[in-house]
Amino acid sequence: MPYTRLCLYEDTGFELILICWKSLSKTAVHNHNEQNCWVIFLDSDFEEVIYSQEGKETHEVKKIDKGGISYMKDKDKCHSTHNFSDVPVMTLHLYNAPTKSCEIVSHKDNNYCLGWADLKYDVKPDYEMCTS
Numbered sequence: 001m002p003y004t005r006l007c008l009y010e011d012t013g014f015e016l017i018l019i020c021w022k023s024l025s026k027t028a029v030h031n032h033n034e035q036n037c038w039v040i041f042l043d044s045d046f047e048e049v050i051y052s053q054e055g056k057e058t059h060e061v062k063k064i065d066k067g068g069i070s071y072m073k074d075k076d077k078c079h080s081t082h083n084f085s086d087v088p089v090m091t092l093h094l095y096n097a098p099t100k101s102c103e104i105v106s107h108k109d110n111n112y113c114l115g116w117a118d119l120k121y122d123v124k125p126d127y128e129m130c131t132s
Helices: 127-131
Strands: 003-010 015-021 037-041 046-051 058-064 069-072 078-083 089-095 101-108 111-118
Touching: 058 069
Parallel strands: none
Antiparallel strands: 003 015, 015 089, 037 069, 037 089, 046 058, 046 078, 101 111
């Protein structure tokens, strides 16, 4: 796995996730299942590639500097992100509602197709322990 997903907070209104990236890692081409997403790139430069809904066409390639923010709102687009650092780094992700699944683009036999992937946290704190 190229990254670890740590849930900082989740309720019905929003989800806040810290992602710890391995060096030089990147995501698959994916969408956010109709959720808005803000990302703060805490300690490294990243590249974000915006694709068409099916992931076939590249619409835009953005270099995002350390400390920069990305916002994904287009419900009809996919994207991927790539960590250019040769050391582990972190990003902070805010979704307008918890995202439990998303579509991932598969490139099998030169065909593009979207398949569903279930999203899970690698780490989720027990908040009741924190408030006792």
